[in-house]
Amino acid sequence: MVGVVRPGRDGAPSIRDVAAAAGVSYQTVSRVLNDSPKVSPETRRLVLDAIDRLDYRPNRAARALGLGRAHAVTVLTANTMLYGYASTLQGVEEAARLLGLSVGVRVVESDRPVDVRQAVAYVSDPSAGSVVVIAFDSAGAQVFRELPTDVPAVAATEAGGLAGSDRTMIFLDERQAAADATRHLLSLGHRTVHHVAIPSETGKSARETGWREALDEAGAPVPAVRQAGWDPLSAYRGGQQLARDRAVTAVLCGNDDTALAVRRALYEAGRDVPGDVSLVGFDDVPGAAYWTPALTTVRMDFNALGRACLAAVIGGTAVPLAAPSLIFRESTAPPRSSS
Amino acid sequence: MVGVVRPGRDGAPSIRDVAAAAGVSYQTVSRVLNDSPKVSPETRRLVLDAIDRLDYRPNRAARALGLGRAHAVTVLTANTMLYGYASTLQGVEEAARLLGLSVGVRVVESDRPVDVRQAVAYVSDPSAGSVVVIAFDSAGAQVFRELPTDVPAVAATEAGGLAGSDRTMIFLDERQAAADATRHLLSLGHRTVHHVAIPSETGKSARETGWREALDEAGAPVPAVRQAGWDPLSAYRGGQQLARDRAVTAVLCGNDDTALAVRRALYEAGRDVPGDVSLVGFDDVPGAAYWTPALTTVRMDFNALGRACLAAVIGGTAVPLAAPSLIFRESTAPPRSSS
DNA sequence: CGCGTCTGTGTGACCGGTCACACCAAGATC
DNA sequence: GATCTTGGTGTGACCGGTCACACAGACGCG
Numbered sequence: 001m002v003g004v005v006r007p008g009r010d011g012a013p014s015i016r017d018v019a020a021a022a023g024v025s026y027q028t029v030s031r032v033l034n035d036s037p038k039v040s041p042e043t044r045r046l047v048l049d050a051i052d053r054l055d056y057r058p059n060r061a062a063r064a065l066g067l068g069r070a071h072a073v074t075v076l077t078a079n080t081m082l083y084g085y086a087s088t089l090q091g092v093e094e095a096a097r098l099l100g101l102s103v104g105v106r107v108v109e110s111d112r113p114v115d116v117r118q119a120v121a122y123v124s125d126p127s128a129g130s131v132v133v134i135a136f137d138s139a140g141a142q143v144f145r146e147l148p149t150d151v152p153a154v155a156a157t158e159a160g161g162l163a164g165s166d167r168t169m170i171f172l173d174e175r176q177a178a179a180d181a182t183r184h185l186l187s188l189g190h191r192t193v194h195h196v197a198i199p200s201e202t203g204k205s206a207r208e209t210g211w212r213e214a215l216d217e218a219g220a221p222v223p224a225v226r227q228a229g230w231d232p233l234s235a236y237r238g239g240q241q242l243a244r245d246r247a248v249t250a251v252l253c254g255n256d257d258t259a260l261a262v263r264r265a266l267y268e269a270g271r272d273v274p275g276d277v278s279l280v281g282f283d284d285v286p287g288a289a290y291w292t293p294a295l296t297t298v299r300m301d302f303n304a305l306g307r308a309c310l311a312a313v314i315g316g317t318a319v320p321l322a323a324p325s326l327i328f329r330e331s332t333a334p335p336r337s338s339s
Numbered sequence: 340m341v342g343v344v345r346p347g348r349d350g351a352p353s354i355r356d357v358a359a360a361a362g363v364s365y366q367t368v369s370r371v372l373n374d375s376p377k378v379s380p381e382t383r384r385l386v387l388d389a390i391d392r393l394d395y396r397p398n399r400a401a402r403a404l405g406l407g408r409a410h411a412v413t414v415l416t417a418n419t420m421l422y423g424y425a426s427t428l429q430g431v432e433e434a435a436r437l438l439g440l441s442v443g444v445r446v447v448e449s450d451r452p453v454d455v456r457q458a459v460a461y462v463s464d465p466s467a468g469s470v471v472v473i474a475f476d477s478a479g480a481q482v483f484r485e486l487p488t489d490v491p492a493v494a495a496t497e498a499g500g501l502a503g504s505d506r507t508m509i510f511l512d513e514r515q516a517a518a519d520a521t522r523h524l525l526s527l528g529h530r531t532v533h534h535v536a537i538p539s540e541t542g543k544s545a546r547e548t549g550w551r552e553a554l555d556e557a558g559a560p561v562p563a564v565r566q567a568g569w570d571p572l573s574a575y576r577g578g579q580q581l582a583r584d585r586a587v588t589a590v591l592c593g594n595d596d597t598a599l600a601v602r603r604a605l606y607e608a609g610r611d612v613p614g615d616v617s618l619v620g621f622d623d624v625p626g627a628a629y630w631t632p633a634l635t636t637v638r639m640d641f642n643a644l645g646r647a648c649l650a651a652v653i654g655g656t657a658v659p660l661a662a663p664s665l666i667f668r669e670s671t672a673p674p675r676s677s678s
Numbered sequence: 679c680g681c682g683t684c685t686g687t688g689t690g691a692c693c694g695g696t697c698a699c700a701c702c703a704a705g706a707t708c
Numbered sequence: 709g710a711t712c713t714t715g716g717t718g719t720g721a722c723c724g725g726t727c728a729c730a731c732a733g734a735c736g737c738g
Contacts (some may be wrong), residue, residue: 012465012724014723014724015724015725016724016725024687024688025687025688026687026688026724026725027687027688027689027727028686028687028688030725030726031686031687031729033725034726038685038686039686039687040685040686040687043686043687045693057460057463057464058724058725059404059464059465059466059723059724059725060398060464060466060467060725061401061403061404061409061464061465061466061723061724061725062400062404062693062723062724062725062726063724063725063726063728063732064400064466064693064695064725065398065400065401065404065692065693065694065695065724065725066692066713066724066725066726066727067693067725067727068693068726070400080425080428080432081425081426081429081625085354086419086420086425087420089419090419090420093419093444093446097445097446101726102443102461102466103443103444104441104442104443104444105432105442105443105444105517106436106441107432107433107436114366121396122441125394125396125398125399125400126351126398126400127399127400127403127466128399133580149436179349200371200652220366223553225649231625232626232628232629236629257625257626260626260629261626263629264629264630264631264633270737286420286571286596287571287599287600288571288573289571290462290599290600290602291599291603292602292606292631294603306402320428327553351694353693353694353695354695355694355695356733363717363718364717364718364719365694365695365718366696366697366717366718366719367716367717367718369695369696369697370716372695372719373696376715377715377717378716378717379715379716379717382716382717397694397695398693398694398695399695400693400694400695401693401694401695401696401723402694402695402696402721403695403723404693404694404695404696404722404724404725405694405695405696405697405722405723406695406696406697406723409725493685654680
């Protein structure tokens with residue numbers, strides 16, 4: 001009777017098969033795989049030859065089990081579709097792939113304790129590897145806070161967010177860019193600039209802070225912030241309110257999606273952009289240059305942010321992060337009355 | 340002398356600790372975890388109690404190693420940012436998370452043999468688990484074709500794509516929707532409909548096929564297809580060519596991003612949408628309803644596609660897929676001359 | 679010449695689960 | 709009442725890597 005086929009026995013060669021083929025011990029093969037210095041050049045070549053003769057590939061699960069931690073990174077995020085989140089995830093993936101790390105994704109449904117706890121439990125398993133938390137919102141931030149200390153992790157946060165944690169946090173300095181954008185509008189002759197805000201972990205985003213600073217610095221009045229959600233509808237509602245007020249001539253939006261919805265509300269109210277109202281977005285999504293009018297916005301390099309997070313969590317070299325910069329396009333102009 | 344701390348010994352309780360605490364053997368604990376029927380109710384309760392008393396969590400790497408395959412799914416894709424891809428990935432993640440599966444992502448850089456081979460090698464490791472390939476393009480399709488038979492996999496494809504594989508493929512029936520969109524434009528009085536195509540695995544996408552069918556059926560002339568890439572710039576170029584031709588009064592775009600760029604080209608040429616030219620997109624991205632004018636487009640439920648792929652690869656019940664449907668908004672109207 | 683050191687290699691146990699199989703007591707069958 | 713089944717449980721080996729440690733031979737030194 002033929003022996004029962006063991007589950008793992010799918011014919012994939014193991015480290016011991018390689019050892020036999022190369023005429024060395026399995027430990028030597030292991031040493032070659034982890035390029036330990038204590039292997040003679042000839043032995044190494046012998047093993048390497050056997051490896052590609054057998055088309056051997058190390059088993060990641062076995063490695064993780066023996067090592068106590070997987071050669072992997074898991075991205076914890078509340079969202080995968082929004083531009084900033086998706087782009088950061090993409091950056092992490094790219095950098096991880098280049099380093100031969102596996103990449104996992106785990107969505108945190110909300111900041112409710114149950115969801116947070118489950119996400120934390122998920123990455124507490126050693127096979128999750130290192131963790132990058134996208135903490136642009138309170139769900140991510142909450143998870144980051146509750147991560148056990150033995151899980152290597154970094155967070156991508158908004159500037160100035162998540163104070164109190166002693167772990168590594170990386171962010172794009174949006175404050176400065178928001179201030180620049182606001183100053184730009186002011187310099188065009190607008191009396192003040194309104195703001196439609198996106199959700200923020202701290203309640204007061206860095207974008208809002210920069211906006212306020214620039215306004216204060218210029219002695220301009222600081223209008224009430226219109227708080228919107230991530231959905232276009234809430235931004236649209238905020239836009240409708242702004243559209244009703246004829247004194248509104250310039251709006252800084254929390255992100256480009258928000259700007260799109262605000263622009264729609266303005267359009268329905270018969271207010272021209274940039275003729276009647278100037279609009280500035282945030283993020284510079286790929287389509288922003290193709291809007292009609294093309295959107296003046298702040299370019300955020302989330303991809304680089306993701307790469308930087310990966311580098312930091314692996315302990316490699318830090319990736320320099322370019323400061324967000326204002327991209328001038330067609331949605332901003334001097335107010336009609338002053339022209 | 341205190342024993343050296345073993346790497347994995349980070350204090351996390353193992354199946355044997357639970358067994359000791361419950362006064363049973365480790366095998367019984369294993370049985371409870373895999374809810375085998377051969378455990379008496381009292382014993383089960385005993386074990387369950389011990390499990391949450393110790394806050395025990397099974398180690399995924401060990402499970403994968405013993406089982407020979409991980410309780411996981413890996414999404415193989417050429418892209419993570421484009422709407423269709425990202426949305427499908429999101430669907431897979433949601434469904435997988437609900438089933439307690441880990442989710443991995445692996446980007447296939449291109450359809451070059453090296454990249455394809457590496458991607459295939461990556462998921463050949465048992466710890467990758469099952470595989471969902473997003474095969475909207477040739478990189479994904481190529482990987483899907485070369486996957487070893489022992490790797491459980493399904494592909495999300497475009498309708499009619501990837502012929503010749505005997506594995507499960509799931510798609511949204513875009514052909515019909517493209518035909519509907521074309522008929523809609525024709526019924527408004529347009530002599531014909533132009534098409535700006537996105538890349539396709541087969542060279543002739545299902546969207547293009549549906550468009551051509553509707554044109555043929557109505558006896559309308561079939562204009563040359565403007566082939567664009569995934570980038571807005573190439574679509575913009577296509578749009579410029581169309582804008583130059585005054586006979587063009589209706590355009591079906593390969594997706595909403597394409598439509599955005601084409602609309603921009605039209606705008607720069609002074610051609611109004613929908614006054615001079617009607618525009619129909621494909622996908623119904625979240626912002627499409629907020630464009631000015633709001634975009635008439637085909638709603639594609641990629642999220643459901645992703646969920647369906649996961650269900651299929653796990654062997655669960657099939658998720659019924661809603662047919663893509665045309666959403667009428669403001670970017671289509673009768674041609675000026677016929678009004 | 680004996681000893682210590684350093685290099686390179688091999689052996690055994692272990693990571694934390696799984697599978698195969700042996701085993702035992704209780705009820706069914708004849 | 710002996711044998712057969714069956715439900716419930718335990719033991720040992722195994723998955724494919726890793727670590728700790730032993731050990732052989734080359735070399736340097738007093």
